[in-house]
Amino acid sequence: MSSNELAIKVEHIKKIYRIGVKDKIHDSFGKTLFDFVKSPLKNYRNYRSLYTFNDVDTSDLVADHQQDDIIWAIKDISFEVKKGEVLGLIGGNGAGKSTLLKILARITDPTSGRAEVRGRISSLLEVGTGFHQELTGHENVFLNGTILGMKKKEIDNKFDEIVDFSGVEQFIDTPVKRYSSGMKVRLAFAVAAFMEPEILLVDEVLAVGDAAFQTKCIGKMREVSGQGRTVMFVSHNMTAIDHLCERVLVLENGKLMVDAEPDQAIAAYTRSISQSATDNNIADVPRKNGYSPVLQKVEFIDRRGESVSSVQSGDPLTVRIHYRHDDEIKDPHFGFIVETVMGVKIFWVQTKMQKGPLPDIAPAGVIECRIPRLPLLAGTYFLTLGCGAQTHQLDHVERACQIQVTEADVFGTGRNPNPKIAMIFVDADWEITQGTAVCDKN
Amino acid sequence: MAFFSFSNNSDPIGSQVTIIKPRTGWQAINFKELFEYRDLFYFLVWRDIKVLYAQTILGFLWAILQPLVQIVIFSIIFGKVAKIGTDGIPYILFSSVAIIPWTFMSQAMTTSSQSLVTGQNMLGKVYFPRLIYPVTPILAKLVDFSISMLLILPLFFYYGVTPTWNLLFLPLFIGLMMCVAAGVGVWLSAMAIRFRDVKFAMPFFIQMLMYTAPIVYSSSSISGNFRTLYSLNPIVSVIEGFRASLLGIPFSWEFILPGMISAVILLVTGTYYFQRMERVFVDVI
Structure with a gap:
């Protein structure tokens, strides 16, 4: 190929990245004091x-087994993307997708290797980068647009279209801090939608709004991809991937596993997920x-x-979450979202919703969520977990763990909803009254 | 060795080739790339200006109030109580022409040194030349500086100071003042992103710098033996320059020239140090 x-x-x-080395905790005052005095040098190191x-030794991939504070975010990846592809x-989590985009976007340097990018490149790793609360919508369009690599002139030309796309015309001269979060996202996405780079890198931004x-x-x-522009697109939403992409790369633990047509790649990915051993320890997930x-x-x-x-589908399920914090957690809340392998969110449970406010809790413990009858059909599902104190989000782990749901005769009739039509099953009663039809009222 | 190589720009599509590879050692400053990003630069400066006094009652009056309060305090303490010698210049006049550029430098250095830390969210999400971060606050603070320069007018009127030809040198010293602030800013911002200690050390550092320069006292009180060493401080050069250009007193070049040279060295070495460290910024946030 030329x-x-x-x-x-x-x-x-x-x-490669190095994760922060954990501190040892001493049991004696003397040792603690000694550590405190020599800590500046240790911190510096x-x-x-x-x-x-x-x-x-970056040439040797075995190295990651020898040093536990090293993370190989990307292990020797090579591929080519054609113009207009x-x-x-x-x-999965930590597969290296975002790191790869960040390297191509020049946000971070690779540890070794080389890449060549031909054409004007823009990256969209987040919508609304650089939005400032105190500035008006109008001003933020210009600020965010230039941050994304547009020229002032381009934004001048497209300003009306951007505002029109966002649907926030009425508030365009209001400071963004008065916007609802939905409005902010719409405006930010509208700016991004009108970027015209030759190459566009997009990271999981369609999940908003x-x-x-x-x-x-x-x-x-x-529309953008139809105009012959090259797009690299990271998403957990397999439907979007399937619709938009011509070719899909599957990354796993920093390695390129599959490079194929969307159907095959998605199939390979879903297969690898359901086969992979589940590790529900999420303390070390970045x-x-x-x-x-x-x-x-x-x-x-x-x-x-x-x-x-x-x-089994329809069985009772208890989700037990182990937590640990430095202090007591005031006005805590815990919750999780369940989504399919294809990235479709199915349900969300949260202590605030099902239980209301919780009392303050000790720094470590377990919290259990009991679901009396799991409404999921057979398949693999991901859980995204979150917890917070008061209005402050403490932790959030996207697709933290997965659960397999096996088929069962949930209604006792031997018939289940067809998974092509339904995502969950719902208990329902049917009753028949014979002799009168609704239309024969008189 | 430059990080980017742009081929001939007359060919519109695919003409721009970016090579991505690990950067090692010293990097050349890519002025062409900085120029490409001028619109962004403009909007970032403009954002800093616009946002600074958002939701305040006094707004830009703060730009006058901050140096004014300092001038009044210094005039009382050092002028009236301590009776520091000013070579015959009324103390309030003597100190205000120094405090105004000093306020600019101290604020610009502080904001600039924290620019990467405060911009860390953007740093990890989008690429643009990293040098824009520490330089933006320097330009944005010029607005405050220009407003606070208005303070000098009533003082000149009251004391009957008439501008002399020395005033023609003022732009040179404004440039020097920005150069000093930018030099300190690039050095410290590159350090602050890795070691947050900079933030805590900054208040004393600024205070120490203030006493190393002839802001509250006159440089003529420095004894002969120390003058060469003393004049290497670029802040001395800025203050002496401002005083002479505005008050029409003779330029004491022995205090001004060495500092000018060190200011340029500070900025150039700072920029190279910044660019050398640039590749790790995102990985250490």
Whole structure:
């Protein structure tokens, strides 16, 4: 293939991170004091080690077994993207999708390897980057637009269209802090939708906004990809991936596992998920947005009170969440969202909703959510967990763990809803009164 | 070695090739790239200006009030109580022409040194030349500076100071003042993103700097042996320059020239240090 037809060429990209080294806790006052005095030097070494990897041999992938404070976010990935191609990127948590986009977007440097990008590139890793609460919608459009790499002139030309797309015309001269969160997202997405780079990198941004707006955004994405622009697109929403992409890469633990057509890639991904051993220990999952690892572990308890990884449809299920925090948690709330492998969110339970306010709780413990009759049909499901104190979100783990639901005769009739039509089953009573029809009232 | 190589821009599609690879060692400053991002630069500066006094009652009056209060306090303590010698210049006049550029420098240095830390969310989400972060507050603070310069007018009127040809040098010293603030800003912002200690050290650092420069006292009180060392401080150069250009007293170049050289060195080394560290910024947030 001639190199002129390529938009992106990635050759043996690797990226390592070092996670912060945990402090030892001493049992004597003397040792603690000694540690306190020598801590500046230790801290300096620790913080420095975050970005110096002289002790790590980056040519050797076995290294990750030798040093437990090193994370190989990306282990030797190579691929090419043709001009005008729409490429999907899927994979579980920590598979390296976002890191790969960040490297291509030049936000972070690879540890080794090389990539070549031909054409004007823009990245959209978040909607509304740089939005300022005190500025008006109008001003934020210009600020956010230039942050995304647009020129002032381009924004001038498209301003009316952007405002029109966002549907917040009325409030365009109001400071954004008076906007509802939905309005902010719409405005931010509208700006992003009118970027015209030759290459666009998009990370999981379609997951925001209401359903109608999402449909509008997916429509816009299709339009963009139809114009011969190269798009690399990360999402957990397999339906969107399937609709938009021509080719899909599946990443797993920093490696490129599958490079195929969407159907095949999605099938391979869903298969790998249902086969993978479930590790419900989530204490070490890297957190985003400064969340601290309060949520430690999830257990699924079946009807016999045993910890399991799969449960029958219609059975009682207890989700036991182990938590640990530095202090007592005031006005706590816990919750989780259940979604399909395809990224469709099915239900959300939260202490505030089903139970109301909880009393303040000790720094460590377990909280159990009992679902008397699990309405999920057979399949693999993901749980996204969150917890908070007062109005402050403490922790949030996207797709923290998964559960298998096996088929069962839930209604005792031997018939279940067809999973192609339904996502859950619902208990219902049917009653027949014979002899009179509603239309024969008189 | 430059990070980017742009080929001929006359070919519109696919003309721009970006090579992504690990950066090592010292990086050249890519002025062309900075120029490409001028619109962003403009909006970021404008945002800082617009947002600074949002939801305050006094608004831009704060730009006058902050140095004014300091001038009054210093005039009482150092002028009236301590009776510090000012070579015959009324103390309030002597101190105000120094406090105004000093207020600019101290505020610009403080904001600039924290620019990467306060912008860390953006830093991890989008790429643009990282040098824009520490330089933006320097430009934004110029608005405050210009407003606070108005304070000088009534003082000049009251004391009957008439501008002399020395005033022509003022732009040079305004440039020098920005250069010093930017030099400190790039150095410290690159350190602050890795070691948050900078934030805690900043208040004393600023206070120490203030006493190392002839802001509340006159440089003529520095004894001969220390003058060379003393004049290496670029802040001395800025203050002496401002005083001479505005008050029409003779320029004491022995205090001004060495500081000018160190200001340029500070900015150039700071920029290179910043660019050397740039590749790790996102990984250490």
